[in-house]
Amino acid sequence: MSEQPLPTLPMWRVDHIEPSPEMLALRANGPIHRVRFPSGHEGWWVTGYEEAKAVLSDAAFRPAGMPPTTFTPDSVILGSPGWLVSHEGDEHVRLRTLVAPAFSSRRVKLLAQHVEAVAAQLFENLAAQRQPADLRRHLSFPLPAMVISALMGVLYEDHAFFARLSDEVMTHQHESGPRSTSRLAWDELRAYIRCKMRDKRQDPGDNLLTDLLAAVDHREATEEEAIGLAAGMLVAGHESTVAQIEFGLLAMFRHPQQRERLVGDPSLVDKAVEEILRMYPPGAGWDGIMRYPKTDVTIAGVHIPAESKVLVGLPATSFDPRHFDEPEIFDIGREEKPHLAFSYGPHSCIGGALARLELKAVFGSIFQRFPALRLAMAPEELKLRKEIITGGFEEFPVLW
Numbered sequence: 001m002s003e004q005p006l007p008t009l010p011m012w013r014v015d016h017i018e019p020s021p022e023m024l025a026l027r028a029n030g031p032i033h034r035v036r037f038p039s040g041h042e043g044w045w046v047t048g049y050e051e052a053k054a055v056l057s058d059a060a061f062r063p064a065g066m067p068p069t070t071f072t073p074d075s076v077i078l079g080s081p082g083w084l085v086s087h088e089g090d091e092h093v094r095l096r097t098l099v100a101p102a103f104s105s106r107r108v109k110l111l112a113q114h115v116e117a118v119a120a121q122l123f124e125n126l127a128a129q130r131q132p133a134d135l136r137r138h139l140s141f142p143l144p145a146m147v148i149s150a151l152m153g154v155l156y157e158d159h160a161f162f163a164r165l166s167d168e169v170m171t172h173q174h175e176s177g178p179r180s181t182s183r184l185a186w187d188e189l190r191a192y193i194r195c196k197m198r199d200k201r202q203d204p205g206d207n208l209l210t211d212l213l214a215a216v217d218h219r220e221a222t223e224e225e226a227i228g229l230a231a232g233m234l235v236a237g238h239e240s241t242v243a244q245i246e247f248g249l250l251a252m253f254r255h256p257q258q259r260e261r262l263v264g265d266p267s268l269v270d271k272a273v274e275e276i277l278r279m280y281p282p283g284a285g286w287d288g289i290m291r292y293p294k295t296d297v298t299i300a301g302v303h304i305p306a307e308s309k310v311l312v313g314l315p316a317t318s319f320d321p322r323h324f325d326e327p328e329i330f331d332i333g334r335e336e337k338p339h340l341a342f343s344y345g346p347h348s349c350i351g352g353a354l355a356r357l358e359l360k361a362v363f364g365s366i367f368q369r370f371p372a373l374r375l376a377m378a379p380e381e382l383k384l385r386k387e388i389i390t391g392g393f394e395e396f397p398v399l400w
C-alpha cells in the first residue's frame with residue numbers, strides 16, 4: 001500500500017480571510033496532525049484548542065525563537081537578542097518585566113482617550129478625501145503606527161521609515177529564499193532605535209524608550225537586549241494590527257446582518273472585536289506559531305520526539321467545536337469564550353489590550369461615521385500581501 005502524501009502548509013485562506021476547506025477538514029480529523037511545512041521539513045500541527053493551550057503553557061517546549069540548530073526559522077527576528085520570543089524561563093521573565101509597565105492597565109487606560117482621538121481625526125481625514133480613497137493609507141496603517149509611536153516615544157513622522165523596515169522584517173523568507181534583505185532591515189531598525197534611545201537622555205518623557213534606557217542604566221538589561229525589545233515592539237505592534245483592522249472590515253462587509261446588528265447596538269463592540277479576532281485573525285498563509293519540545297512528549301496520545309517542530313495552529317483552534325459552539329458561524333453576539341488569537345502562556349501577546357483598544361476605536365464608530373462604507377472594488381480584486389506574515393492588503397479602496 002503506498003503511503004499518503006503529507007498535508008502541506010501553508011493552507012491559504014479562501015476569499016482572502018475565510019478558513020480554507022483543507023484546514024477545516026484536517027482539523028475535523030483530530031487535534032494533531034503530521035504535516036509538511038513550507039520549508040519542506042516535516043513536523044506536527046496542533047489544531048485542537050485544549051491541546052494548543054497545553055503546548056503553549058508547557059515548559060518542555062522552547063519558544064519560536066529558539067529553534068533546534070538544524071532548523072532555521074522563516075523570520076530573521078526570531079533568535080535575535082531582546083526579541084521576547086527568543087528567550088525562555090527566567091531570562092524571558094526578566095526581559096518581559098522591563099516592558100510590561102508600558103502595557104499595564106494604567107498606561108493602556110491613559111492611552112484610551114488618545115487612541116479614540118487619533119481614530120476620530122483619521123476618520124475626518126478619510127472623509128475629506130476624494131472618493132474612492134485608500135482606507136489603508138488613511139486609517140488602518142496610520143492608526144497603529146501613531147499609537148505605537150506615542151507608546152515608544154518616537155515621532156510619528158518616522159513611521160514611513162520604520163514601517164518599511166518592519167515590512168521587510170516580517171516578510172516570509174523560508175529557508176530556500178534570500179534572507180539578506182530581511183536581516184539588513186532588522187539591523188537598520190535596531191540602529192534607528194539605538195539612536196532614538198540615546199536621544200532620550202536629553203528628552204526623557206513617559207514612554208517605553210525611556211523605561212528601557214533606565215533599565216540599561218540599572219543593569220537590568222544590556223543595550224543590545226533593550227534595543228531588541230524596542231525594535232520588536234515596532235514590528236509586533238504595527239503589522240498585525242493593520243491587518244486585523246482590514247480583515248475585520250472585510251468580515252463586516254461579508255456579513256451585512258452582523259454589521260447592522262453592531263450599528264443598531266454599539267454596546268456589542270467588545271464582543272464584535274473578540275469575534276473578529278477569533279474568526280478572522282491576521283495572517284495570510286500563516287498557520288500558527290512554532291514550538292520545539294526539549295524532551296520526548298505526548299500530545300493527545302501522539303508521541304513526539306525531542307527537537308521536533310510543532311506548529312501550534314492558533315487560527316485552526318478557533319474552529320474547534322469542543323470549545324466553540326457552531327464555530328464556523330460569524331456571530332458578533334457570541335457568548336464570550338477565550339480564543340487564542342493572542343496566544344496563551346508565558347509568550348502570549350503583551351500588546352493584546354492595546355490592540356483591542358485600537359480595534360474598538362475603529363469598529364465602535366466607523367459605521368456610524370460612514371454609514372454607507374463599502375469596498376470600491378470587487379473583494380476578489382483586493383491584493384492580499386501574501387509575502388508578509390501578518391497579511392493585510394496592498395490597498396483598501398473604499399466609498400462611503
Ligand code: HEM
Pocket residue numbers: 063064084085096148232233236237238240241244281282289290314340341342343346347348349350351352354355
Ligand atoms: C491584532 C493584533 C495582534 C495580534 C493578533 C497579535 C498576536 C500575537 C501572538 C499570536 C503572539 C504569540 C507569538 C508566539 O508565542 O510565538 C504575540 C506575541 C507578542 N506580541 Fe502581539 N499581536 C497583536 C498586537 C500586538 C501589539 C499592538 C503589540 C505591541 C505594541 C504586540 C506585541 C507583542 C509582543 C512583544 C509579543 C511577544 C511576547 C512574548 O514573547 O513574551 N502585539 N502577539
